[in-house]
Amino acid sequence: MIVVEKKPFEEIKKLVMPFKKVLVVGCGTCVAVCLSGGEKEAEILKNQLNLALGKEGYKFDHITLERQCDKEFLEELEDISKDYDAFLSMACGAGIQFLAEVYPEIPVLPAVNTNFIGVNKGVGWYEERCRACGNCVLGITGGICPVTMCAKSLFNGPCGGTNKGKCEVNENQPCAWYMIYERLSKQGRLEQILDIIPANDWKTQGPRTIIQPGYEKLYDNNSLNK
Secondary structure, three states: OEEEEEOOHHHHHHHHOOOOEEEEEEEOOHHHHOOOOOHHHHHHHHHHHHHHHHHHOOEEEEEEEOOOOOHHHHHHHOOOHHHOOEEEEOOOHHHHHHHHHHOOOOOEEEOEEEEEEOOOOOOOOOOOOOOOOOOOOOOOOOOOOHHHHOOOOOOOOOOOOOEOOEOOOOOOOEOHHHHHHHHHHHOOOHHHHHOOOOOOOOOOOOOOOOOOOOOHHHOOHHHHOO
């Protein structure tokens, strides 16, 4: 199970300001269950943005996919992707990155922060894409997470060990900051690599209990401690 929370509205506005036509992309699984990024939340965010920026020539639409961590469902955007300057994703960090990977020429911006990731104890092949650090920077780094994809989790890179696009820790591991450079260059946003990302406030340290807004009345201190 993945739990996210919507970014502050002013932060979202700042992310979308460079783009005149943006598609808000909701996700119908985990983020819908935690009431942060499903169909209802995507429509509400679209309306909020149109009210705030519509008079300045901005246009926001919305769509909700079954899942953003599954290529089959991301293909639903193929016919309409060319109509938008950017995607504003309400999926978890893994879904945001996969959307950015499938559509590398379109900036994919995070509308949420991923705070909590559970486990799926099935048989299969899984790749980690998000550490749920609680301060999503994918809108700055071209949809590639430096915390997860960089062996040193560098918020500001690259280090001195990158070698022809590979990481010095493992020659089979691509350098995350090389990939970020290539992605931003392809999108015409290379100047963003100069932005200094401040030290992270690691909100994911230690065991936590998260109660989503709207569910508080169902619980009290006694029930949480049982």
